[in-house]
Amino acid sequence: MEYEEAVRRLAPCGLDCSRCADYASGEIQKLSVRLVELLNGYLRVARVKEDIKPVFAGYPQFEEVLKSFAQAACSGCRGNNVLCPIECVAGVCTREKGVDFCFQCGEFPCSKKIDPQIQERWVNFNRRMKEIGVEKFYQEQSRLPRY
Template sequence: MEKNQMIAVCGLNCSECDIFRASNNPEIAQRIVNWFKEERHIDVKIEDIHCLGCREDRTKHWSPDCWILRCCVDEKGLEFCYQCEDFPCEKLSEWAKKNKKYEEALNRLKEMGKRQ
């Protein structure tokens, strides 16, 4: 993958994502399966813990129905959210408030936009 392909449409860094890394690491995948069982009381199979990134086969994407992916890529035909005339939209800004990694992703997108 090229460097920019490791950054998701939303700005998350795929190489830091456990689900992305679990595709090639059964220990990480098992840890995620255990987390779902203990924290969410959901049984998932180890083979379900995989993602090749936003730009790959959606059947191998952790969240093929991701609202950000649908909006940015499917509806607007963009590569990254920062390319949108509404960036950062209210929905993306609210998403970023939910988690430090999401906030970092939004900031990464802002930086990418400044370089364009």
Template sequence: MTSERIKASLAPCGLNCEKCFAHVDGDIRKYSLKLKEKLGNFHLNAKRFETLLDDPIFKKYADFKEMLDYLASENCKGCRNEQCKLFKDCGVRRCHQEKQIDFCYQCDAFPCDRTHFDEGLYNGWVQINEKIKRIGLEEFYEQTRNRPRY
């Protein structure tokens, strides 16, 4: 895969946008839409199955359906195309545009405090960028492209 195609998949922070549940072309959205299609009008029968199967799990179907609808409806086009829809206060995109760099590890100030990430995301961001710097963009992408993001 070309570096340009990889850059289209990975956000400037190094996270794979296409693996995000909010990405319009991501697998999570694709499979959520497929599951909604396969379930059809199951919600109409969930109450019946609760009694018929004597299983209280079906009381939770409305919550499951709400979550599935949410996962199927998101439509982010990725951080290189628009501001992140999940981390509205993310400072990475703005910084990457100002500094005209592709990834955070390329910046002399990396790691910095401009991300506005919580501790867990910040630590992951540092690890991802250090790994890209160490093994290279193409190798990083090959090693991570089939792994779940979460």
């Protein structure tokens, strides 16, 4: 993987946007589209099965979630259609500083208010990128669960 491709996929905080369930054309979105196609009309079968396996009573909710995944439209943090529910100052700050990732800034780690949901990962991911390089970091992360 080349640096530019890793930058496109990774957010400035180090999270992998391309593996997010909300990422347009990501693997989750593509697989969800295919699963929606394959399960078209399955509600009839789920209703028959729910007497034997009560979990199938929740099939309509599963179908709604699956369709939501299939409609993923986020461009990732570096794109024009950012739909991430986490407000992160890293994206704005890195653009202002003219760097791709926080670790490339002389002030890292800074005292800016980073969302508590990503604070620890933000520091750890950026330290790891600095240590092994962005391309190797992306390869390393791509082998781990996104969530």
